[in-house]
Amino acid sequence: MSRTLYLECYSGISGDMTVAALLDLGADECVLERTLKSLPVKGYDTRISRVVKSGLDACDFAVNLDKEHENQDHNMEYLHGHDSHGHKIQTHHHEHRGLPEILEIIHACDMTDRAKGTASRIFEILAKAEAEAHGVPVEEVHFHEVGAVDSIVDILSVAVCLDNLDITEVIVPVLYEGRGTVRCQHGILPIPVPAVANIVAAHRLPIKITGIEGELITPTGAAIVAAIRTSDRLPDRFMIERTGLGAGKRQYEGPGLLRGILLGEDLPEKESEEKDVICKLECNIDDCSGEALGLTMDYLFEAGARDVHYTPVYMKKNRPAYQLNVICSVTDTQKMEQIIFANTTTIGIRRVEMQRSVLKRELKTLETSFGKLRYKICRAGEQSKVYPEYESIACLSRQYKISYTEAYQLALTCYKKETEL
Structure with a gap:
């Protein structure tokens, strides 16, 4: 069963804040500890506490x-360039790792394939943003922001905790950022720093600049959101399963907290019967091949679309075209739009949320003399309707060399026989 995480980034987001919020939501500390023990990197230890x-x-x-690996990421005096006496603060030279070395480290860790995939995506996004900022190919990125020990630990920990909580959907409506300048490894830079700005632009992340003086979104935090976000919209109504608060280290005017909320399974059953909301997407396409449209339909269904169909239409100047219609859940809207934009020539999608009335339904598998057959059972009050599933009918038809209609009737007969016993 999928689980949905909502991240409130009113105080920005960083790697350590995200790990802390996920741990507070119930991620298993022992699982995380086992992964970190397998990490082929030295020069650090971790501490989980309450503040x-x-x-x-x-x-x-x-x-x-x-001392060999320490940095000044949480030193407020360093971030502003000087200590309280006006003296410049000295920094240490760090071991720099590039993306290939990072991916090798991830592959060597004791973690699931899904967690490895998440960690790899985060680092790839971060490396690409830093490469663009410095004007070099991704393969040549070797610097503190990608290779630092704390970045490696934070990102792997986020991936492990997301996997442990079985998070499949992540909602992040907006990122809040501060203003002014911040001191980084490359000098004093404007906020948002170039890597953050590149990630926000490349992944179309909504951002809001606040009046707080200081950096609220770190490059690691931005890369995490870009890699895991599946939607920017909360459902109209939801249940809260659990909340978690992750503390930040930097002392700014704001609270420095990242709140994660696990959304529950929607509404109680009675209310769900009364109101079922879906989203309808549609667009007109007049310059796309049939093969591209067919593949787009496959991608949409694979991503969870409830229904997809094309309707022949005539557009202006009597141009023949197709209207694409997609029915999906509200939380899947952004994912579906990304698939449509990436695989068709459309430049605009119409979107409307709709209420619908649906019958209660369940899938049932029966063991019959013809093997296992699957049925969809829909109920309306005391009445029920039984529909044999297509794949079961097709299998019967091929196996016994009978027509689809004959196989359908045979499956219905089997259902009545088995349920009357």
Whole structure:
């Protein structure tokens, strides 16, 4: 069963804040510890603790570096360029790792394939953004932001915790960022820093600049959102299964908290019967091949579309075309639109949310003298309608060399016989 995570980024987002929020949501610390023990990287240890931020109890995930690997990411005086006496703060030279080395490290860790895939996507997004910022190919990116030990630990930990919680959908409506400048490994830079700006632009992440002086979105935080976000919209109504608070390290005017919310299974059954909301997407396409349209339909169904169909239409100047219609859940809207834009020539999609009335339904598999047959059973009050599933009918038809209609009637007969016993 899929689980949906909603991230509130009013105080921005960073790697350690995300790990802490996921741990507070119930991610297994022992699973995370096992993965980190298998990490072929030295010079650090981790600490999970409880802290109070703005009067609220929150989880804190800290990566403690030894002197050789320490950085100034959480040193507020360094971030502004000088200490309290006006003296410049000295920094250490760090071991720099490129993307190929990072991917090798991920592959060597004790974690699931899904977690490895998530961690790899995050690093690939981060490396591409940094490569664009510095004007070099991705393969040549070797610098602190990608290779630092704390970045590696944070990103792997996020991937492991998401996998452990079985998160399949992530909703992030908007990212909140501060303003001004911040001191980085490459000098004093404007906020948002180039890597964050590149990620936000490339992945179309909504961003809102606040009045807070300081960097709220780190490159790692932006890359995490870009890699895992599946929607920017909350459903109209939902149940809250659990909340988690992740604490940030930097001291700014805001609370420095990232809240994660696990959304429950929608509404109680009675209310769900009264209101079922879906989204309808449609667009007109007059310059796309039939093969491309067919493949687009396959992709949409694979991504979870409820229904997809094309209707022949005539557009302006009597041009023959097709109207694409997609029915999907509201939370899948953005994913469906991305598939349509990527695989067709359309430049605009119409979208409308609709209420519908649906019968209760269930899928049932019966063991019959002809093998296992699957049925869809729809109920309306005391009445029920039984529909043999297509794949079962097609299998019967091929196996016994009979027509589809004959196989359909045979399946219905089997159902009545088995349920009357």
